Amino acid sequence: MRPGFLIKMGGALLVLSLGLLINPVDLPGIDQLGIDAGAAFAADESPAVEEEAVSPYQPAPKLTEKDYPTFLGFNGRVFVWIAAQLHLWFAAFVLAVPIFVFIIEAIGMKTRDKRFDSMAYEFIKVSLTAYSLTAILGGLMAFGLLVFYPHVMGYMTSIFKESMIFYALIFFAESACLYIYYYGWHWLQGPFKKWVHLTIGLLLNAVGTVLMLLANSWLTFMMSPAGIDAAGVFGGDVWVAMHNFLWNPINLHRFVANIAYGGSIIGAYAAFKFLSARTAEEKAHYDWMGYNANFVAIAGLLPLPFAGYYLVAEIYAYSQQMGITLMGGIFAWLFIIQAVLIGTLFLSANYYLWCGLGRSEGGVRYYKYMKYLALAIVAAFLVWFTPHTLVLSNEELKALGGPYHKYLGPLGIMPAKNTAVNIMILVTYLSFLYYRRANKIATVDWVKAGNAAQIALFVMAFANIFFLGIYHGYFTNTVYKVAASIPQVLTTLTVIVISTVIDSFIYKNSKEVAPQRWGRVPPRSQYALFLLAVSFTWLMGLMGYIRSGIRQHWHVMDVFRDNSPDAFTPSLGYATNVISVATIMFMAMVIFVFWLAQISGQKTQTAGFWKE
Amino acid sequence: MKIPRLLQAVLVLVGVYGGFVLVFDVILEQVIPSSLLNMYMFFVAAGTYMVFTFNEESTEQIVAPIKALVEDPSRKKIRNVVFVVLPLFFGLFTYQQMKPSFEAPLELRTIHPAPPAAVKVFGKRYNLLTLVNPYRKFEKEDPEKFDELVNEGGAVYIKNCQYCHGDKLDGKGPYAQGLNPVPLNFQDVGTIAQLQEAYLFWRISTGGPGLPKEATPWLSAMPVWEDFLTEDEIWKVILFLYDYTGYSPRSWEHE
Known part of the structure; x- marks a missing residue:
């Protein structure tokens, strides 16, 4: 292991957080990146130059079809694909749950409301079974890779051997933290012990995040290799290979997405329990749990399009070829499916909130506004998934005089999408505001002024988002088109923050107009929670395939060619079928996890079985 | 009621x-x-x-x-x-x-396939990730010379391209109706306005036959302009395309 490697690893979190603050336009240009960048970085350190002269590392292997073993007629790619995807879904779930369990536990500690503590415990209980499934599937994926792609694993291991061992060792820490956190939950209660428990929760999250960062560096190395020369010979500095161009964008995107995903799976669990509940108390408990899980999912969902946009902008900046393959080329149609699924997430999240208005009689006064919110969100959604290149019949093609539509075509490019998604986010936030106000009446004497300020804020925000989207999106050059998305995002975030602050002051010491009756929601709302979880799962599968697929016939982009019989890019139908089958397998496993959580609380009376 | x-x-x-x-x-x-x-x-x-x-x-x-x-x-x-x-x-x-119909099946064709990392034309190998238009710099450095280059590019366009892509660059040239896929409309915000000049250089110089496999089924009538134009002429015509439509090529640099 190179000296200082552990220190660098320890600094990974710090670098990540600093890296996220770097403005994309400040990043080095394309000519300084990728393979050349790796060589350049290696050349900065004189020992590396010496090492290069007598490099102990081999160039990327040049494989033939025979170098890819076959086994019992299994299709190696599909095997690894499904195993990796199942592993990733569970991993995302088990990494995310401790994050919001930690937050909920802290809220419970601060407010001294035991309900939060019980809910946090129930969340972590669900994730515990999923943890072992994550490990099993991780093993399946690793062995699948070793069996079907031994040379790829050999090459990757030669570069990342330190971080791979480090990764395996960190699992001891992860397991230790998780088991103490879970099994010690009721033991570590009380003024001092609770702090100890919370600290273990924090450690669990820190260790989990480092695990994710390590695994991310391997896959981003395959997309945007660094620290190697044009032949794939490693320069010797594993930090350079890890800190490749797409590492931080993926880290950010996965971190936020995991939270949203974890929230949605827990939401599905609560819905499952709600629908099978027999008593009013149980219904009330799981309704409340579902609401909180949905809140977490939406909180993660709202910034997710921005993190995704940042990632794709960085992919474009790294390689025009990859960027166009992704969004203008062969994968563009999967992006339409992605858009539809993301829109479905927003629709189901909003529907769940609207259904929740019925928990309190006070919510009835806001019913009349929901149709306007629906109008705005559906209109934004239609723009969001309108493709640029349309599927046309010959007759339509003739009538339009070309594959582009004069009026709908402009809706197919990113400025329109950015505008639409910001509107969708703001409308979702509005739904939440209405929900929050449902059972309250403000008592402060400046309530009218406060409401007027909020209305003004929203009107200005909508105007600004439209101006930025239309003016910068269509009447300036590309660099400003991309840059305009940043003030759009900031507008949305500003409105959310300021409006939340104003609202919390307006409703401080508010009167309750009618009690919030947990459990009084229609079963339909619970199916919206299921829809949320299934859409998220399918979406992650699709997007994960695209992210990996844009390497096309390369194991390591432009360096290590994939010469297996499966090196072709599958058709959209084939790919979506594989992902759909994997989604069904995952949902079946999740139901198994839910069932385990259910039976763990059940007791059977066995009179006469045991000796008295 | x-x-x-x-x-x-x-x-x-x-x-x-x-x-x-x-x-x-x-x-x-x-x-x-x-x-x-x-x-x-x-x-x-x-x-x-x-x-x-x-x-x-x-x-x-x-x-x-x-x-x-x-x-x-x-x-x-x-x-x-x-x-x-x-x-x-x-x-x-x-x-x-x-029920079966006589209508040809719908096609999900990729209009803008991804470019290769490098392309070999005019006997040289060009890295499309780093390739820039050698005349673009004159836009700021010598606007008069730039206008001249644009005019030369315009002449190349009128002699060679307008038959299909149209004299207004809207894809409606005199031959356009006879072609499927139809020639691209450069006035559309989703075509050249979204692309780097290197991409246009690749598309023009290698034409329909130079398209990657992912774009198939591909029947593009776009000629391989490497055989008819010089490298300079291609760069000039690219200047003209952007100048006439008022778009700027995709770039990562601020003005």
Whole structure:
């Protein structure tokens, strides 16, 4: 292991957080990146130059079809694909749950409301079974890779051997933290012990995040290799290979997405329990749990399009070829499916909130506004998934005089999408505001002024988002088109923050107009929670395939060619079928996890079985 | 008279559908493709469902007539009619969708395939990731010379390109109607405005035959301009394309 490697690893979190603050336009240009960048970085350190002269590392292997073993007629790619995807879904779930369990536990500690503590415990209980499934599937994926792609694993291991061992060792820490956190939950209660428990929760999250960062560096190395020369010979500095161009964008995107995903799976669990509940108390408990899980999912969902946009902008900046393959080329149609699924997430999240208005009689006064919110969100959604290149019949093609539509075509490019998604986010936030106000009446004497300020804020925000989207999106050059998305995002975030602050002051010491009756929601709302979880799962599968697929016939982009019989890019139908089958397998496993959580609380009376 | 909720929902759907057809097909005279209209209507229906069912009272009003139709003994006649007509309607609809037609199947063609990392033309190898238009710098450094280069590019365009891509660069040249796929419309915000100049250089110099496999089935009539134009002429014509349309090439640098 190179000296200082552990220190660098320890600094990974710090670098990540600093890296996220770097403005994309400040990043080095394309000519300084990728393979050349790796060589350049290696050349900065004189020992590396010496090492290069007598490099102990081999160039990327040049494989033939025979170098890819076959086994019992299994299709190696599909095997690894499904195993990796199942592993990733569970991993995302088990990494995310401790994050919001930690937050909920802290809220419970601060407010001294035991309900939060019980809910946090129930969340972590669900994730515990999923943890072992994550490990099993991780093993399946690793062995699948070793069996079907031994040379790829050999090459990757030669570069990342330190971080791979480090990764395996960190699992001891992860397991230790998780088991103490879970099994010690009721033991570590009380003024001092609770702090100890919370600290273990924090450690669990820190260790989990480092695990994710390590695994991310391997896959981003395959997309945007660094620290190697044009032949794939490693320069010797594993930090350079890890800190490749797409590492931080993926880290950010996965971190936020995991939270949203974890929230949605827990939401599905609560819905499952709600629908099978027999008593009013149980219904009330799981309704409340579902609401909180949905809140977490939406909180993660709202910034997710921005993190995704940042990632794709960085992919474009790294390689025009990859960027166009992704969004203008062969994968563009999967992006339409992605858009539809993301829109479905927003629709189901909003529907769940609207259904929740019925928990309190006070919510009835806001019913009349929901149709306007629906109008705005559906209109934004239609723009969001309108493709640029349309599927046309010959007759339509003739009538339009070309594959582009004069009026709908402009809706197919990113400025329109950015505008639409910001509107969708703001409308979702509005739904939440209405929900929050449902059972309250403000008592402060400046309530009218406060409401007027909020209305003004929203009107200005909508105007600004439209101006930025239309003016910068269509009447300036590309660099400003991309840059305009940043003030759009900031507008949305500003409105959310300021409006939340104003609202919390307006409703401080508010009167309750009618009690919030947990459990009084229609079963339909619970199916919206299921829809949320299934859409998220399918979406992650699709997007994960695209992210990996844009390497096309390369194991390591432009360096290590994939010469297996499966090196072709599958058709959209084939790919979506594989992902759909994997989604069904995952949902079946999740139901198994839910069932385990259910039976763990059940007791059977066995009179006469045991000796008295 | 208050319109029943179920009828309201149906009227919303019919109204939106009619609205799309009226606005696009009649007023704007740009037909709305049926593939897109179907997707639009699916989600309009989802939104309508959300609005009409998020509270119990409204849901009951929607469901009540359907429930009555199925359960109420006094509605036996109408129930029998509906139970015959509805399956017939869906059967007919399915038949219409599935029956063979003479229409060529729809194509999901990639208009802008991803460029290779490097391209070999004019006997040289160009790295498309780093390739820049050698004349672009004159836009700031020597505007007069730049205008001259644009004019030269214009002359190249008129002599070679306008037959297909049109004298207004809108893809409607005299030969355009005879081609499938039709020539690209450079005035559209989604074509050259989204691309780097290196991409245009690759597309122009290697033409239809130089397209990657992913773009197949590809019958593009675009010639391999490497055989007819010089490298300089291609760079100049690229300057002209951007100058005439008023777009700037995709770039990562601020002005």
